[in-house]
Amino acid sequence: MAKINKVRIPMREQSCEKRIKNFDSVPLGYSEEEAMAEAKRCIQCKDPICEKNCPVRMKIKAMIREIAKGNFKNAFFIAKEDNPIPAIAGRVCPQEDQCEGACIMGKTGDAINIGKLGAFIADWAMKNGVTEEFHIKEKDKKVAVIGSGPAGISCAVDLRKFGYQVTLFEALHIAGGVLQYGIPAFRLPKDIVDYELSYLKKIGVDVKLNNIVGQNIKFSELRNEFDGIFLGTGAGAPRFLNIEGEKLKGLYSANEFLIRVNLMKAYKFPEYDTPIVCGDRVGVIGAGNVAMDSARCAIRLGAKEVYILYRRTKEYSPARDEEIQHAIEEGVIFKELVNPVRFIGNEDGWVTGVELVKMKLGEPDKSGRPRPMKIEGTEFILELDTIVNALGTKPNRLFLDKTPELETASWGGIKVDENLMTNIKGVTAGGDAISGGATVILALGEGRQAAASIHKYLSNSNENG
Amino acid sequence: MIHKITRKEDINPDDYLIEVVAPQVAERFQPGHFAVLITVPNGERIPMSIQKAEDGKITMFIKRLGKTSRELDTFKVGDLLESVIGPMGNPPEIKKYGNVVFASDLVCGHAENYSMCKELREIDGNHVISMQTFPSSKDVYPEEELCRDVCDEYYLTTLDGSRGIKGHYREILKDMLDKGKVDMIFAGGDIPGLRELAKLTKPYHIPTIVTVRQIMVDATGMCGSCRVFVDGEMKLTCIDGPMFDAHKLNFEDIISRLAMFKEKEAMAMEHYKKGVE
Ligand SMILES: Cc1cc2nc3c(=O)[nH]c(=O)nc-3n(C[C@H](O)[C@H](O)[C@H](O)COP(=O)(O)OP(=O)(O)OC[C@H]3O[C@@H](n4cnc5c(N)ncnc54)[C@H](O)[C@@H]3O)c2cc1C
Ligand SMILES: Cc1cc2nc3c(=O)[nH]c(=O)nc-3n(C[C@H](O)[C@H](O)[C@H](O)COP(=O)(O)OP(=O)(O)OC[C@H]3O[C@@H](n4cnc5c(N)ncnc54)[C@H](O)[C@@H]3O)c2cc1C
Ligand code: SF4
Ligand code: SF4
Ligand code: FES
Numbered sequence: 001m002a003k004i005n006k007v008r009i010p011m012r013e014q015s016c017e018k019r020i021k022n023f024d025s026v027p028l029g030y031s032e033e034e035a036m037a038e039a040k041r042c043i044q045c046k047d048p049i050c051e052k053n054c055p056v057r058m059k060i061k062a063m064i065r066e067i068a069k070g071n072f073k074n075a076f077f078i079a080k081e082d083n084p085i086p087a088i089a090g091r092v093c094p095q096e097d098q099c100e101g102a103c104i105m106g107k108t109g110d111a112i113n114i115g116k117l118g119a120f121i122a123d124w125a126m127k128n129g130v131t132e133e134f135h136i137k138e139k140d141k142k143v144a145v146i147g148s149g150p151a152g153i154s155c156a157v158d159l160r161k162f163g164y165q166v167t168l169f170e171a172l173h174i175a176g177g178v179l180q181y182g183i184p185a186f187r188l189p190k191d192i193v194d195y196e197l198s199y200l201k202k203i204g205v206d207v208k209l210n211n212i213v214g215q216n217i218k219f220s221e222l223r224n225e226f227d228g229i230f231l232g233t234g235a236g237a238p239r240f241l242n243i244e245g246e247k248l249k250g251l252y253s254a255n256e257f258l259i260r261v262n263l264m265k266a267y268k269f270p271e272y273d274t275p276i277v278c279g280d281r282v283g284v285i286g287a288g289n290v291a292m293d294s295a296r297c298a299i300r301l302g303a304k305e306v307y308i309l310y311r312r313t314k315e316y317s318p319a320r321d322e323e324i325q326h327a328i329e330e331g332v333i334f335k336e337l338v339n340p341v342r343f344i345g346n347e348d349g350w351v352t353g354v355e356l357v358k359m360k361l362g363e364p365d366k367s368g369r370p371r372p373m374k375i376e377g378t379e380f381i382l383e384l385d386t387i388v389n390a391l392g393t394k395p396n397r398l399f400l401d402k403t404p405e406l407e408t409a410s411w412g413g414i415k416v417d418e419n420l421m422t423n424i425k426g427v428t429a430g431g432d433a434i435s436g437g438a439t440v441i442l443a444l445g446e447g448r449q450a451a452a453s454i455h456k457y458l459s460n461s462n463e464n465g
Numbered sequence: 466m467i468h469k470i471t472r473k474e475d476i477n478p479d480d481y482l483i484e485v486v487a488p489q490v491a492e493r494f495q496p497g498h499f500a501v502l503i504t505v506p507n508g509e510r511i512p513m514s515i516q517k518a519e520d521g522k523i524t525m526f527i528k529r530l531g532k533t534s535r536e537l538d539t540f541k542v543g544d545l546l547e548s549v550i551g552p553m554g555n556p557p558e559i560k561k562y563g564n565v566v567f568a569s570d571l572v573c574g575h576a577e578n579y580s581m582c583k584e585l586r587e588i589d590g591n592h593v594i595s596m597q598t599f600p601s602s603k604d605v606y607p608e609e610e611l612c613r614d615v616c617d618e619y620y621l622t623t624l625d626g627s628r629g630i631k632g633h634y635r636e637i638l639k640d641m642l643d644k645g646k647v648d649m650i651f652a653g654g655d656i657p658g659l660r661e662l663a664k665l666t667k668p669y670h671i672p673t674i675v676t677v678r679q680i681m682v683d684a685t686g687m688c689g690s691c692r693v694f695v696d697g698e699m700k701l702t703c704i705d706g707p708m709f710d711a712h713k714l715n716f717e718d719i720i721s722r723l724a725m726f727k728e729k730e731a732m733a734m735e736h737y738k739k740g741v742e
Contacts, residue, residue, distance in 0.1 A: 171683075171685050172683065172685070173503060173510070173547075173548050173550065209548075210548055210550040211489075212550075212553075212685055215552075215553065215685070215704075216489060216490070216493055216550070216551055216552055216553070217489075217493075236687045237686055237687060238687070238688065238689045240689065240692075240699060242699075246692075246699065247692070247694060247715075247718040247721070247722065249721060249722055249724070249725040250725075252689075252690075253688060253689040255687055255688045255689065256682060256688035256689055256690045259682055259683060259687065259688050260682060260688075264509065264510070264682065265507070268507075269729065269732075269733070270532075270729075270732055270733045270736035270737075271507060272507040272508075272509075273505075273507060273508050273509040273532060273533060273733060274509040274510075274682070275726045275729030275730065275732075275733065276729075277725065277726060277728075277729060348721070349718075349721035349722070349724075396685065396686050396687060397686065397704070398685055398686045398704045
């Protein structure tokens with residue numbers, strides 16, 4: 001038996017000096033040889049614990065085995081069985097908490113780079129024009145999917161495979177949800193998202209952009225027209241702090257900052273029309289993926305000093321490890337144990353800084369992380385000319401306000417049962433709309449579960465269906 | 466959806482009218498709604514008030530201001546817009562108000578003046594008074610685009626007195642308020658002008674609802690760019706508005722935030738001019 005290689009085949013990346021001037025992908029991807037070498041490190045466990053820790057239970061072991069043998073086509077089909085978007089999941093999953101976190105190789109050396117192998121195999125298929133082949137047995141029932149984020153995409157794909165006539169409604173002029181407007185291209189290149197979306201159209205999903213359900217098309221109309229509905233509307237509304245100074249110019253919600261940059265391509269202004277104003281000194285409040293993405297966008301927009309302002313310490317950040325590491329390499333400065341008290345502006349109404357108070361860590365809270373506590377009398381001012389508030393999001397009330405018949409949970413999200421059914425028969429929901437903000441892969445898993453639930457519901461409601 | 470321009474005319478030296486095919490918007494339009502336009506593939510999303518919605522088409526009045534509005538001005542009948550999205554916003558209730566005024570002194574206000582008066586007049590018990598102010602006679606819109614035919618009582622004013630009554634609509638309104646003739650006021654147009662209006666009507670305790678323009682990105686409540694403060698509480702112009710209680714609005718903040726992208730807008734205009742030359 002060959003000697004076990006405990007060290008990962010390194011991922012080639014754009015150099016730091018170069019990448020902070022562009023929005024191109026930071027990781028450059030494995031070559032075929034590199035992927036095979038990395039795959040060969042996998043010891044093909046009898047009981048692959050990695051798979052148990054993948055929210056969609058990808059057949060990781062089999063996929064890696066096929067990669068190791070150079071059977072890329074097979075590997076791709078295996079990946080696709082459980083994950084309709086491996087190219088995306090491989091790039092954005094918090095692997096250290098999921099598949100890779102469990103990988104046995106991680107106990108004595110580096111875990112197998114499962115995420116990047118998944119991305120490799122999907123990229124390989126895209127480059128070589130390999131797609132799944134399946135025969136759709138058409139059914140005459142119609143299902144509406146609302147929202148084109150990962151939950152909506154996966155739900156639509158599965159429903160199509162079951163044979164339903166699927167219409168996908170998306171509020172924005174570009175489909176993809178957070179994959180498109182939130183996660184920047186240097187982490188998730190947009191040609192990959194576009195490719196997955198073109199696949200939707202290819203299998204016959206009718207994608208209707210600029211359709212804001214509840215606003216320019218009524219939910220009741222959809223209920224009349226469709227036999228089943230999936231709500232994958234996400235949790236896309238920003239949360240503000242409700243402290244002094246939120247009116248100031250130069251203060252953005254992370255959503256605004258990222259939508260301008262990613263969806264509207266403000267980083268290509270004036271070639272693209274939507275502007276963004278980003279100063280030299282930028283403070284980002286929060287330390288999750290959204291905060292890291294905002295900070296790294298600010299660096300790329302030319303900011304000289306970018307701070308992450310976090311009330312806990314780095315090790316408690318909910319962001320992916322790779323993101324934190326990349327952010328630090330790119331010069332993002334972590335200011336730990338601080339909390340904003342108020343925003344300060346000048347007489348022209350532009351933000352000039354933030355007053356922060358120092359924090360200390362107390363007893364663990366519900367999340368298991370230590371509760372941050374204010375240290376009285378430690379307020380100080382940090383001068384900034386741009387502030388991005390990345391304190392999480394909540395469900396968009398645009399849809400919920402117009403659908404009082406839909407039951408919501410106390411935190412404001414849509415309420416569902418164990419089959420992801422809402423209180424309305426035939427209407428399911430999943431993704432951030434029911435969880436408030438989780439991960440791409442969980443949203444995707446729920447999209448699939450909801451598709452199965454709708455299928456079951458429609459099969460039962462008509463024996464011949 | 467194919468958004469073809471079916472009519473386009475100059476209505477004064479600054480403003481033009483554009484009619485475009487947008488069945489989904491037209492079918493569901495209520496006065497006070499607006500549309501979001503994306504004029505070219507790399508374009509921004511710009512909000513525009515709707516004057517009329519008929520036969521699957523909507524009509525808007527547009528001021529030549531920056532890059533997008535000037536570029537759109539080069540479009541001709543038969544050309545296509547990238548997207549026309551809507552209807553957007555949360556329009557005010559159309560109901561019986563009694564003596565109800567709609568006053569306007571700028572492009573977008575004139576559009577809403579028209580659509581609101583037309584609907585308000587359909588309600589029994591409403592006496593609809595429309596007021597429109599233009600700087601000078603050369604700026605007055607063509608007769609058929611004015612609100613004269615969609616209201617019960619009409620006032621046209623110019624600031625220099627070259628046509629209609631001399632002065633601003635506020636002066637006529639003050640007169641009416643003094644006579645106790647007004648139950649409800651709607652208005653749209655220049656934001657500092659609306660601030661003056663709020664100051665004028667407040668002592669009379671006449672409800673005053675005005676249209677707010679704030680910079681929008683998505684216009685679906687996702688970004689917070691269009692936030693305004695009503696009695697200190699944050700509201701979103703796109704989904705809570707665009708019409709708000711003028712007596713509760715913080716106009717200073719609105720005016721300040723509207724200038725956030727001034728430098729960039731000038732850059733966009735420069736870049737556009739260079740490309741055209
Ligand atoms: C900046 C950022 C970075 C992130 N990074 C990561 C990461 O690295 N890894 C990870 O796993 N997760 C990450 N997440 C979280 C992850 O993206 C979300 O959990 C996931 O996208 C949720 O998917 P969804 O399909 O439920 O909703 P979304 O992706 O939010 O999609 C919802 C869609 O519904 C549309 N919609 C809403 N209302 C309506 C309506 N009324 N009518 C029609 N359409 C409507 C929206 O426009 C949107 O396109 C990140 C999130 C953000 C914001
Ligand atoms: C609800 C609503 C209805 C509107 N209705 C009309 C209308 O009927 N006719 C009309 O001519 N204009 C209307 N506007 C304003 C219109 O959207 C802006 O004039 C347009 O975006 C300017 O684009 P530009 O590239 O030509 O100019 P820019 O150079 O981009 O902007 C010039 C100025 O217009 C304002 N502005 C810029 N972008 C926006 C924006 N997204 N939203 C609001 N104001 C902005 C700013 O004060 C800016 O300084 C409306 C705005 C709102 C919010
Ligand atoms: S989907 Fe995510 S968790 Fe599952 S194997 Fe792929 S990268 Fe790992
Ligand atoms: S746990 Fe690690 S080594 Fe074992 S099968 Fe999974 S990837 Fe391979
Ligand atoms: S325009 Fe984004 S919230 Fe109103």
